[in-house]
Amino acid sequence: MRLIVTTFVGVVFGFFIGVSFPTLSLTKLTLPSSLLPTVEYVEDQRSGLSTQRFLNVFNPLNRNNGSSTRAQVLNDTSKIWVPTNPRGAERLPPKIVRAESDFYLRRLWGNPNEDLTSQPKYLVTFTVGYDQKNNINAAIKKFSDNFTIVLFHYDGRTTEWNEFEWSKRAIHVSVRKQTKWWYAKRFLHPDIVASYDYIFIWDEDLGVEHFNAEEYIKLVRKHGLEISQPGLEPNKGLTWQMTKRRGDREVHKFVEIMAPVFSRDAWRCVWHMIQNDLVHGWGLDFALRKCVEPAHEKIGVVDSQWIVHQTVPSLGNQGESKDGKAPWQGVRERCKKEWTMFQGRMANAEKAYFQALGADTTDSSAH
Numbered sequence: 001m002r003l004i005v006t007t008f009v010g011v012v013f014g015f016f017i018g019v020s021f022p023t024l025s026l027t028k029l030t031l032p033s034s035l036l037p038t039v040e041y042v043e044d045q046r047s048g049l050s051t052q053r054f055l056n057v058f059n060p061l062n063r064n065n066g067s068s069t070r071a072q073v074l075n076d077t078s079k080i081w082v083p084t085n086p087r088g089a090e091r092l093p094p095k096i097v098r099a100e101s102d103f104y105l106r107r108l109w110g111n112p113n114e115d116l117t118s119q120p121k122y123l124v125t126f127t128v129g130y131d132q133k134n135n136i137n138a139a140i141k142k143f144s145d146n147f148t149i150v151l152f153h154y155d156g157r158t159t160e161w162n163e164f165e166w167s168k169r170a171i172h173v174s175v176r177k178q179t180k181w182w183y184a185k186r187f188l189h190p191d192i193v194a195s196y197d198y199i200f201i202w203d204e205d206l207g208v209e210h211f212n213a214e215e216y217i218k219l220v221r222k223h224g225l226e227i228s229q230p231g232l233e234p235n236k237g238l239t240w241q242m243t244k245r246r247g248d249r250e251v252h253k254f255v256e257i258m259a260p261v262f263s264r265d266a267w268r269c270v271w272h273m274i275q276n277d278l279v280h281g282w283g284l285d286f287a288l289r290k291c292v293e294p295a296h297e298k299i300g301v302v303d304s305q306w307i308v309h310q311t312v313p314s315l316g317n318q319g320e321s322k323d324g325k326a327p328w329q330g331v332r333e334r335c336k337k338e339w340t341m342f343q344g345r346m347a348n349a350e351k352a353y354f355q356a357l358g359a360d361t362t363d364s365s366a367h
Helices: 002-019 051-057 066-075 130-140 159-163 165-169 180-187 213-222 264-273 285-291 327-356
Strands: 122-128 147-153 171-174 198-202 227-232 261-263 299-309
Touching: 122 130, 122 180, 122 213, 130 147, 130 159, 147 165, 147 180, 159 165, 180 198, 198 213, 198 264, 213 299, 261 264, 264 285
Parallel strands: 122 147, 122 198, 147 171, 227 299
Antiparallel strands: 198 261, 227 261
16 A cells, blocks of 8 residues: 555656646757658758758657648648759659650651651761762762651751752761761660660761661561671771671671661660760770670671772761871871770779679689
């Protein structure tokens, strides 16, 4: 009885002591994080959201307005932060984000949904000078309306091409004295060309008498080639022995950088491998195998659709004479230097990668 009476008196005394003090606010107390509920939220000044607003939802001493606070957080549509959106678009609701684009030409009037009467499935680009207009005109005729045409003009001459009817539906990009890989790195981002199944990135000095683009695509699909090029006439121009046309087969394996054709997925990899400052692309053809697997099955030369390399040194003549050397000599020296630099960068990058994994980079099998 004594224990019961003592306990009862203590409870009553404590109650009266408690009600005599003002109500405490949880927000004025510093509580260990272990006593608060776990909220998967990281405060970020960029988001504009307040951690305190989220904690107020779970404040046990704030039950009277807890529901309204939660509703305020959920209904505040001016504060959006979606980390899975593309970088820089985190403030946008996902359904408004359009991360990819295309080269489809659109009208300036009417209903946008009615702009496109057709959507080409393939893209072909040529890096051109106006002096090669007749050759390019002949080449374009080998590509159907199923191709978007892009011309990169290294000589600054664009309006003269209007004499060709197809030029009116082509995309013209003009920057003087640049190479096709400089243009490709800056204007053919994978998200820009994502609408196209295959991307042709060709030179201007190619004879196409024995080439048909649609038939070429059929063979590429048939043989499952992710990176390809037409065979090169073996008795014309300078080229690698491996890319010369072989008359006894449809396809053999290896691709040069003269007239490559990339699938959408392969181009996404290759684009990231192109170096910003190495504009000639020398050495790139030997590294293309890193972008497809297995490379010996998915990289090839289509022999039954072949072209002729006419070896026109037009881009070489865009160089400058220096130290008594002809313009083309300076360009050729730059090409060789870039080849060495690219090989060095690739080797160093692979070495750094395997070292980070703790692999022994002296063992060639690790590569």
